[in-house]
Structure formats: structure tokens, C-alpha cells
Amino acid sequence: xxxVTQSQPEMSVQEAETxxxxxxxxxxxxxxxxxxYKQPPSRQMILVIRQEAxxxxxxxxxxxxxxxxxxxKSFSLKISxxxxxxxxxxxxxxxxxxxxxxLVFGQGTRLTINP
Amino acid sequence: NAGVTxxxxxxxxxxxxSMTLLCAQDMNHExxxxxxxxxxxxxxxxxxxxxxxxxxxxxxxxGYNVSRLKKQNFLLGLESAAPSQTxxxxxxxxxxxxxxxxxxxxxxxxxxxT
Numbered sequence: 001x002x003x004v005t006q007s008q009p010e011m012s013v014q015e016a017e018t019x020x021x022x023x024x025x026x027x028x029x030x031x032x033x034x035x036x037y038k039q040p041p042s043r044q045m046i047l048v049i050r051q052e053a054x055x056x057x058x059x060x061x062x063x064x065x066x067x068x069x070x071x072x073k074s075f076s077l078k079i080s081x082x083x084x085x086x087x088x089x090x091x092x093x094x095x096x097x098x099x100x101x102x103l104v105f106g107q108g109t110r111l112t113i114n115p
Numbered sequence: 116n117a118g119v120t121x122x123x124x125x126x127x128x129x130x131x132x133s134m135t136l137l138c139a140q141d142m143n144h145e146x147x148x149x150x151x152x153x154x155x156x157x158x159x160x161x162x163x164x165x166x167x168x169x170x171x172x173x174x175x176x177x178g179y180n181v182s183r184l185k186k187q188n189f190l191l192g193l194e195s196a197a198p199s200q201t202x203x204x205x206x207x208x209x210x211x212x213x214x215x216x217x218x219x220x221x222x223x224x225x226x227x228x229t
Contacts (some may be wrong), residue, residue: 004157033216035214039205045158045205045220091157095216102148103218105157 002027004094006106013082014114020067021077021109022091032096034068035103040088048090051075072087079111087113117141119221120192121206127227128196136224138206146209147189148173149181150216151202158205166171196228 003026013019025034029109037047052060052069058066061085067076092106118120122137138147145166148175150158160173162181170181178200180192189208193200207218 024164034215043203043223043225045207045223047217047219050217093157101216102160102163103150104157105159107155 002029002094002096002104004092006051006092006109008109009107009112010112012112012114013079015082015084018078018080019082019111021079021083021092021111022107023077025073025075025092025094025104027094027096028072029096031038031096033096034066035093036064036066036075036077036094037093037105038086038088038092039108041094045091049077052109070105082113084113087111119219121204121221121224123224124214124222127229128193129229130197132196133194134196134226134229135158135193136204136206136226138189138191138208138221140189140206140219141187142219143186144208144210144219145182145186146211148209149191150177150181150205150207151175152205152223153202161191161204161213163215166168173208196226198228200226202226203229204222221224 034051038046049061055070063080088109093103095101117166119140148163149161152158164183167186182190203223206221211217
């Protein structure tokens with residue numbers, strides 16, 4: 001079974017600085033997708049960034065980027081120029097292949113932004 | 116375009132009571148999902164549907180039933196609620212045609228069973 005592990009229950013960063021959240025996963029599949037979701041206090045799950053396993057290039061979305069190390073099964077999220085609105089729980093998630101596949105979530109990392 | 120909506124947002128049940136959670140999406144998505152989120156954990160899949168009239172079990176299906184009579188709606192039922200079902204429930208939907216494989220989530224329903 002696929003598993004996703006986030007080893008940092010909590011992280012904090014000063015406003016305007018850079019922070020990296022870690023995620024590792026375990027799978028024997030070759031076709032899969034990785035995601036980072038943000039969950040603010042409102043509870044809404046918001047997609048931050050997506051990475052296709054077949055793509056070697058790391059995904060970027062404005063201030064958010066990933067470091068995808070396929071061989072090491074590592075998928076970290078870097079947030080640059082941290083803003084107060086970035087404070088939230090961040091979940092790493094995995095899904096395999098196509099079709100109606102479930103998302104497998106990590107335990108989450110609570111990110112605090114210090115002004 | 117409301118996206119994915121869930122009704123109700125909050126509910127308190129007594130042990131043994133029943134209830135139905137409603138999920139609706141207006142994006143014409145084929146696939147729909149029900150997840151639960153327990154404290155300090157990520158979401159886990161309860162049931163899912165690949166189209167109108169079809170449902171399938173997910174990771175934690177016991178104690179729940181689902182129905183998808185219309186493409187835009189996915190109902191989650193608890194026939195006899197138990198305290199272990201106290202959780203936040205999320206509905207999600209996705210469309211296979213875009214190739215993006217991302218799921219769009221509703222705002223969640225907080226359920227407490229006493």
C-alpha cells in the first residue's frame with residue numbers, strides 16, 4: 001500500500017523568509033501524481049501545487065515550488081517570501097495513475113508565520 | 116459557479132441516530148469522493164463514485180452508505196451513528212478529461228456524535 005509521511009508536525013518561519021516542508025512517500029507504481037494541499041483555519045482544502053511523476057522538471061506556482069526527487073521518493077515544498085496568509089496546515093498527497101483513484105494524505109505540517 | 120458544496124456544515128448526533136450528508140457539484144465532474152479527517156491526520160477515503168448510479172468502497176467504508184442517483188449529487192449516510200464517527204467529512208469531485216487528476220474539495224462538515 002502507498003504511504004505518505006510528513007516528518008515535521010510543526011514549522012515556523014519569519015515573514016518574508018523561505019521555508020521548506022518535507023514529504024516522503026512509498027510506492028511501487030511508476031505512474032502517479034503528487035500534490036500539496038493547504039488547509040487554513042476555514043478547513044477548506046486548497047490545492048497549492050501538483051507534480052506529475054513522469055515530469056523531471058520541478059513544478060512551480062508563483063512563490064511555491066517543489067523539489068521532486070523520484071529515486072529518493074521525496075517531494076518537498078518550498079515557500080518563498082512567506083506571507084501571513086500562508087499560515088495553515090499543509091498536506092502532502094499521492095495518487096496513482098488515472099481514473100478515480102483516491103488521494104493518500106500525509107499527517108500534515110502546521111506552518112506558523114511570525115511577523 | 117459554486118464548485119463543491121456540502122450540507123450541513125455542522126451537526127451533532129446522539130449515538131444510534133441516523134443522518135445524511137449531501138454533496139453537490141456544478142462542474143459536471145464524473146468522479147466524486149467522500150473523505151473523513153480525524154484530528155492530527157490527513158484525509159481518508161470512505162466511498163467514491165465513478166458516475167451516476169455507481170459507488171465503490173474506499174479505505175474506511177464501515178458504518179457508512181452512499182448513493183449517487185444524480186451526477187451532480189453524492190450522498191453519505193450514517194444509519195446508526197457511533198462516537199467513532201465524530202470527524203470532519205469532506206466531499207470532493209474530479210474530472211478525468213483534463214489530465215490534471217486534481218480533486219476539488221467542499222468546505223467540510225463537522226459531525227459530533229455524543
